[in-house]
Amino acid sequence: MLGETSRRQATGSLDSWTDLLSNPAAFFGNGTTLQREAVMTEARTLTAPTAENYLSRIWQMRFLLVSLVRLDLATRYRHSFLGIGWSLIRPVAMSVVFCGIFCRLMNLQVREYAPFVMTGMCIWQFLTEACMLGCSSFMQGAAYIKQRPLPLVLFPLRTVLGCAIHGGISLVLALAVSVACNGWVDPFALIALLPTLVLVFFIALFMATLFGIIHVHFPDTRHLLEISFQIIFYLTPIMYYPAFLIQRNTRAIWLVEFNPFSHVLEIVRQPIWKGEIASLTSYAWSLGWCMIAGAIAVWCLKKMERTLVFWV
Amino acid sequence: MAFIEFDKVNLSYPIRENHGLTLKEFVLRVFTNRHKTGFRHIHALKDVSFSIRDGERVGIIGYNGAGKSTLLRTIAGIYPTASGSRTLEGSICSLFDINIGFETDATGYDNIYYRSFLQGETPATLKEKVATIAEFSELGDFLKIPLRCYSTGMVTRLAFSIATSSDPEILLIDEVFSTGDIVFQRKAEQRMKDFLHRANIVVVVGHNLSFMEDFCQRVIWMHKGSIHKQGPAKEIIAEYVTFSEARKRRIGGETPDLLVA
Numbered sequence: 406m407l408g409e410t411s412r413r414q415a416t417g418s419l420d421s422w423t424d425l426l427s428n429p430a431a432f433f434g435n436g437t438t439l440q441r442e443a444v445m446t447e448a449r450t451l452t453a454p455t456a457e458n459y460l461s462r463i464w465q466m467r468f469l470l471v472s473l474v475r476l477d478l479a480t481r482y483r484h485s486f487l488g489i490g491w492s493l494i495r496p497v498a499m500s501v502v503f504c505g506i507f508c509r510l511m512n513l514q515v516r517e518y519a520p521f522v523m524t525g526m527c528i529w530q531f532l533t534e535a536c537m538l539g540c541s542s543f544m545q546g547a548a549y550i551k552q553r554p555l556p557l558v559l560f561p562l563r564t565v566l567g568c569a570i571h572g573g574i575s576l577v578l579a580l581a582v583s584v585a586c587n588g589w590v591d592p593f594a595l596i597a598l599l600p601t602l603v604l605v606f607f608i609a610l611f612m613a614t615l616f617g618i619i620h621v622h623f624p625d626t627r628h629l630l631e632i633s634f635q636i637i638f639y640l641t642p643i644m645y646y647p648a649f650l651i652q653r654n655t656r657a658i659w660l661v662e663f664n665p666f667s668h669v670l671e672i673v674r675q676p677i678w679k680g681e682i683a684s685l686t687s688y689a690w691s692l693g694w695c696m697i698a699g700a701i702a703v704w705c706l707k708k709m710e711r712t713l714v715f716w717v
Numbered sequence: 718m719a720f721i722e723f724d725k726v727n728l729s730y731p732i733r734e735n736h737g738l739t740l741k742e743f744v745l746r747v748f749t750n751r752h753k754t755g756f757r758h759i760h761a762l763k764d765v766s767f768s769i770r771d772g773e774r775v776g777i778i779g780y781n782g783a784g785k786s787t788l789l790r791t792i793a794g795i796y797p798t799a800s801g802s803r804t805l806e807g808s809i810c811s812l813f814d815i816n817i818g819f820e821t822d823a824t825g826y827d828n829i830y831y832r833s834f835l836q837g838e839t840p841a842t843l844k845e846k847v848a849t850i851a852e853f854s855e856l857g858d859f860l861k862i863p864l865r866c867y868s869t870g871m872v873t874r875l876a877f878s879i880a881t882s883s884d885p886e887i888l889l890i891d892e893v894f895s896t897g898d899i900v901f902q903r904k905a906e907q908r909m910k911d912f913l914h915r916a917n918i919v920v921v922v923g924h925n926l927s928f929m930e931d932f933c934q935r936v937i938w939m940h941k942g943s944i945h946k947q948g949p950a951k952e953i954i955a956e957y958v959t960f961s962e963a964r965k966r967r968i969g970g971e972t973p974d975l976l977v978a
Contacts, residue, residue, distance in 0.1 A: 469834035472827065473820075480822040548818035552811065553835060554794040711797035715730045 462556045469549075470559055470566070477567045492571035493578055496526040503644045520583035524674045525643040527579050531572030532609055532669070533634045538564045539613025540620035540627040547717040557710055561613040569606055576677075583677050594676035601672050604695055608669060611698035618705050621716045641666045665694045719807030719886040719917040721769040721792060726801035728762035728791055761787045763943040764801070769918055769935075776929035776950060777922045778957055779939035785922045788939060789813070789889050792920060807917060810836065810885030815876040816869075825860030825867070825875055826851070832879045846882055853908065854878035877905055881912040888916035892923045930954050 463470075482488045500523040507522075508515050539561050543550070546560035583590060620626040640660050642650065647661045661667050668690035675683035761784050769775050777785045790796045791803065793811040819828050829850050833843050851860055854875050864872060913919055913932070921929065929936060929950060936953040938945045946953055 465837055466834070468839060469831060472831055472834060476820055476823050476827070476831075483822065549835060551795065552813065552818055555835075712730075714795055714797075716733075 459556055459558075463559060463562075466555060466559055470563055473563050474566045474570070477563065478570060481567075489571070489574070493575050496523060496530055496575050497578070499526050507644065516586040520579060520586050521646065521674065521678050522644055523579040523582050524576070524677045525670055527572060527575045528605065528670050528673050529638065529641070529643050529666075530575070531568055531605070532612070532666070534571070535565045535568045535609035535613045536616050536634075537627060537630055538568065539609075539615075539617045540630065542613060542617045543621050543713060543717050550714050550717055554711075557706060557713060558610075558614060561610060561617050564617075565606065565610045565613050568609065576673075580677050587680075590677065591680035594680045594682055597682050598673065598676045601676070604691055605669060605673060608691065608695045608698060611695065611702040614702040615698065615705060618702075618709055618713070621713060637664075637666060640664065641670065643670065647671070665690055669694065718771045720771060720805070721767075721887065721918065721920075722802075722804040723768070723792075724766050724802045724804075726762055726765045726791065726803055727760070727799045728787065728796055729758045729760045729799050730796070731758050761942055762791060762798075763941075765944055766801075767937060767944065767947060769920065771917050773935060774913075774919045774933045775921070776933035776936045777920065777939060778924070778926070778929065778936055778954070779945070780961075783939040784942040785939050786813070786891055788937075789891055789920065789922050792887075793889055805887070807886030808837075809887045809889065810880075810883045810916075811889040811891075812880050813889075813891045815880045816873060819864055819872065819876070821865040822863055824863055825854075825856055828864055828875065829860075829879055833883075836883055838883075850878045850882050853882075853904075877908075881908050884915055886917045888913070888919045890919070890921045890923075892925075926954050926958065 478489070482491055485491060487494065500519065503522045504515055504519050507513055508518055542560040542564040543557065546555075546563070549555060550557070550560075580590070616626060616630065641664055642661055647667065650658050650661050668687040671687040672683040672691050675681055675687075765784075765788065777788060779785050787796060789811070790813070791798060792805070793809055794803075794805075795811075818832075820831060823831070826847065829847055830840075830843065833846065838846070854860070854877075856871060856875060859867065859871060860875075864875075867875070919932075921933065923929065933950045935947065936950045936957075937947040938953055938957055946956065
């Protein structure tokens with residue numbers, strides 16, 4: 406047996422988060438779900454996985470999930486000098502360039518434009534990154550899928566959680582820019598932002614799951630997505646104000662009204678940029694998108710849950 | 718009480734010549750109106766029925782491509798059955814290829830955690846275990862550096878130490894592993910024996926017939942996706958040996974059977 410000190414080393418830095426996770430009773434009121442899969446019959450866990458059962462299986466794998474997310478964060482910028490700082494630099498650099506160009510070209514106020522474009526870039530980057538990386542999420546988890554029957558949503562969840570941490574950091578920076586430019590943001594708007602971010606997270610998760618499943622069967626998905634996102638970037642009010650299109654009453658107004666990306670951007674951007682809650686229409690669009698993507702993702706997962714192992 | 722029961726289980730899976738459908742293929746299919754899908758179905762298990770009771774050690778033998786590993790993966794619940802029923806009770810530990818599935822960028826310690834979490838362990842149950850795994854692997858300070866700096870033997874050593882540390886009721890093993898250097902091997906043998914004794918049910922797949930004869934009471938002989946024969950180990954293995962020698966003389970060596978449905 407090893408001594409006390411080396412045992413502590415062995416458990417290492419895991420203590421901080423595992424302590425929180427090992428006591429689910431405090432959060433959920435029962436600690437029984439922790440038990441290992443003691444009985445596994447065809448009827449219970451394999452042919453007809455109920456929603457509750459599925460969620461509890463995800464919960465059983467929470468430690469693996471968290472470890473993998475941490476590993477992804479650690480390895481993503483492994484050999485780089487700035488490390489996680491790179492996830493901040495991209496939206497910042499893009500925002501600086503846009504500020505430089507648009508503020509001169511169109512006579513915009515830097516104080517107003519900078520937080521606008523920065524927040525937009527953060528959300529855009531989170532959504533597109535989740536979809537793009539989501540494509541390879543099942544392939545990435547192939548070694549695990551082939552070893553043990555696991556709830557498959559675990560793998561897009563791993564990807565999206567990683568993206569969310571990067572996105573979260575850059576969003577905090579965007580908030581800081583907004584505060585620096587326009588003074589304190591309305592706290593009520595910030596509280597309303599929390600459920601909004603949960604909604605955006607689920608949109609990203611469902612999209613990542615969908616594209617992951619499509620990508621397994623159709624490996625060109627990633628390239629198609631890359632091009633599509635580049636086009637959609639210009640069609641979505643990220644670097645120009647949505648009001649531009651509305652005020653001028655151009656035909657291009659549908660880019661704002663019928664573009665789900667534009668609405669999702671709006672519900673996150675409005676509280677940070679203007680300190681107010683976005684319109685109900687934008688919320689309705691976002692919620693609608695989330696529900697439709699969720700329904701399709703759940704349907705696909707139900708169909709593919711057990712046969713995906715043959716394709717990865 | 719652990720048990721495994723298969724009743725007329727069928728399994729077929731698709732194999733694709735290319736990995737996935739490319740855009741080019743898709744466009745060609747749409748324009749040429751040719752509906753050649755580029756993959757076919759392999760009927761890998763045909764009406765497989767058997768039952769394994771608590772305390773049994775069972776070996777699965779057969780030629781390459783006879784469906785041995787597929788059967789093991791179906792028992793583990795990794796492959797879905799197309800029809801038939803699969804009933805099973807007991808916690809499962811499956812050792813298919815213990816060297817794959819490691820995160821090479823993570824340290825040895827972290828990999829112990831990942832593997833154990835995958836087996837359904839929690840940090841609370843792991844604290845003691847990690848120390849014993851680390852001790853058995855004899856990797857010392859190497860456990861603190863990423864796995865990509867390890868030699869192949871060291872990875873195997875770690876994999877073996879982790880794999881044999883669990884206490885499953887049902888143990889599924891594909892091929893008998895080779896483990897690192899000789900000194901380690903003697904130690905590994907003992908640990909493997911203990912590990913095999915702890916489980917209520919052990920199912921082994923492989924070509925090591927002398928091991929099977931010693932270890933298993935019962936052997937299932939798979940041939941072209943269905944059970945050719947099953948019964949007492951000695952009897953079935955003897956029959957299998959005569960059969961394969963006759964077959965070797967007839968066709969000159971083993972050829973895998975491709976089962977196209």
